[in-house]
Amino acid sequence: MGKVLELENVHKAYKLGFILKKKPVLKGVSFHVNEGEIFGYLGPNGAGKTTTIKCILNLIFPDSGRITIFGEDSLRPRARQKVGFLPENPYFYDYLTGREFLAFYADLLGIHGQLREEKIKYFLKLVGMERAADLQLRKYSRGMLQRIGLAQALLNDPALVILDEPMGGLDPIGRKEFRDIIVNLKKEGKTVFLSSHILQDIEMICDRVAIILAGEIINQGYLGDLISEKVLFTEVIIGGVPAAEFSHLGESVSTSGDRVLLKVFEEEKIDRVINLVQQNKGKIISLLPRTETLEDIFVNMVKNQ
Numbered sequence: 187m188g189k190v191l192e193l194e195n196v197h198k199a200y201k202l203g204f205i206l207k208k209k210p211v212l213k214g215v216s217f218h219v220n221e222g223e224i225f226g227y228l229g230p231n232g233a234g235k236t237t238t239i240k241c242i243l244n245l246i247f248p249d250s251g252r253i254t255i256f257g258e259d260s261l262r263p264r265a266r267q268k269v270g271f272l273p274e275n276p277y278f279y280d281y282l283t284g285r286e287f288l289a290f291y292a293d294l295l296g297i298h299g300q301l302r303e304e305k306i307k308y309f310l311k312l313v314g315m316e317r318a319a320d321l322q323l324r325k326y327s328r329g330m331l332q333r334i335g336l337a338q339a340l341l342n343d344p345a346l347v348i349l350d351e352p353m354g355g356l357d358p359i360g361r362k363e364f365r366d367i368i369v370n371l372k373k374e375g376k377t378v379f380l381s382s383h384i385l386q387d388i389e390m391i392c393d394r395v396a397i398i399l400a401g402e403i404i405n406q407g408y409l410g411d412l413i414s415e416k417v418l419f420t421e422v423i424i425g426g427v428p429a430a431e432f433s434h435l436g437e438s439v440s441t442s443g444d445r446v447l448l449k450v451f452e453e454e455k456i457d458r459v460i461n462l463v464q465q466n467k468g469k470i471i472s473l474l475p476r477t478e479t480l481e482d483i484f485v486n487m488v489k490n491q
């Protein structure tokens with residue numbers, strides 16, 4: 187499996203005004219992205235995600251370190267020809283329609299005539315924007331703008347697609363639809379790099395992740411390796427039994443209406459809970475083992491910094 191993108195010890199500091207003081211933002215960032223994977227770049231706001239992406243795309247230059255795209259130094263224009271990019275806050279021409287917006291960018295890429303029309307049609311369909319193609323961008327919702335922005339980022343048939351907080355500002359349905367589109371890009375053989383400060387979005391679709399905190403990569407790897415399968419506790423929801431019946435178990439007991447919610451930390455107590463429910467002629471509404479999530483890991487790491 188080839189490396190599509192590699193960063194080695196990238197440093198970047200921003201100058202603060204006229205004084206010579208510099209603010210370090212990237213402090214030796216290293217990671218790589220493999221061909222064909224969805225790679226998640228995860229970190230809280232201000233961690234340095236957008237700065238990293240700007241360095242990858244040569245919009246700003248690192249102070250030191252090395253970035254290679256498809257094995258070529260990112261400073262060479264050829265390295266970036268196979269890269270598509272959706273910025274965090276894309277600038278859109280309000281009075282263009284979605285179709286005109288794509289036509290404008292296709293022209294810039296030297297895609298004209300019949301080929302241009304075919305491509306626009308194809309990508310409008312891919313991002314689910316055929317029906318809104320002839321509406322002006324100022325009438326689009328945030329989700330529609332993200333979709334049309336993604337279509338633009340795909341016009342040059344990139345092998346690597348870089349998306350900066352693509353799910354930002356989307357409602358839960360919009361997020362789900364956007365996740366599906368990203369998974370489809372992977373199925374088409376593209377490599378996807380996406381940044382996010384929202385753990386769930388990354389957890390659901392990414393193969394590998396790097397976690398950045400205050401300009402440093404604090405962890406990276408396969409999600410399966412970062413998240414243990416260990417059961418933290420089992421959540422049991424019970425109907426028809428008074429909460430007091432479970433209090434002697436010493437586990438977490440709470441109530442919601444006539445339901446009892448139990449968090450059972452000791453596995454051997456699950457059988458006792460089930461027996462108690464049967465003895466009281468109650469009902470187990472659900473029984474769910476809770477394993478560690480990326481969120482748990484993330485919260486622990488931030489706490490231990």
Ligand SMILES: Nc1ncnc2c1ncn2[C@@H]1O[C@H](COP(=O)(O)OP(=O)(O)O)[C@@H](O)[C@H]1O
Pocket residue numbers: 200201209211229230231232233234235236237238
């Ligand atoms: N052009 C700039 N000049 C000075 N500081 C900047 C500039 N751009 C970003 N920063 C600072 O760098 C840090 C990282 O920003 P950014 O890369 O945008 O983080 P993220 O995308 O993870 O939210 C922040 O503290 C931000 O204020």
Ligand SMILES: [Mg+2]
Pocket residue numbers: 235236237274350351
């Ligand atoms: Mg950002």
